[in-house]
Amino acid sequence: MVCIRKATVNDLLAMQACNLFCLPENYQMKYYLYHILSWPQLLYVAEDYNGRIVGYVLAKMEEETNECHGHITSLAVLRTHRKLGIATKLMTAAQNAMEQVCYDSVTSLLELSSLVRIR
Numbered sequence: 001m002v003c004i005r006k007a008t009v010n011d012l013l014a015m016q017a018c019n020l021f022c023l024p025e026n027y028q029m030k031y032y033l034y035h036i037l038s039w040p041q042l043l044y045v046a047e048d049y050n051g052r053i054v055g056y057v058l059a060k061m062e063e064e065t066n067e068c069h070g071h072i073t074s075l076a077v078l079r080t081h082r083k084l085g086i087a088t089k090l091m092t093a094a095q096n097a098m099e100q101v102c103y104d105s106v107t108s109l110l111e112l113s114s115l116v117r118i119r
Helices: 009-022 029-038 086-101 112-118
Strands: 002-006 043-048 053-061 069-077 105-108
Touching: 002 086, 009 029, 009 043, 009 053, 009 069, 029 053, 043 086, 053 086, 069 086
Parallel strands: 069 105
Antiparallel strands: 002 043, 043 053, 053 069
């Protein structure tokens, strides 16, 4: 059982570790800081019953146009917790949060090759 909740600054190291374990494209800490400082309401984590971060989603809003548009920039779930619907729950939480910010559409910048490797 996991809890989906908004991420805090205290979660950033665990989110980065999850990224390193799960995905081929890895981000420096400043990328996570940029997201949480710019869109704190759009970052979510999946926390297991031991308090360990087992997944996360990073989302952001488009800044360079007048159009209200959201992006999912990164999504990861540890292999030990896959096939439990956690990624779907994280995506739903981020999408609902983007709707509250005012979005017209949401896109994912996740590469298809990453999805294939994850499976």
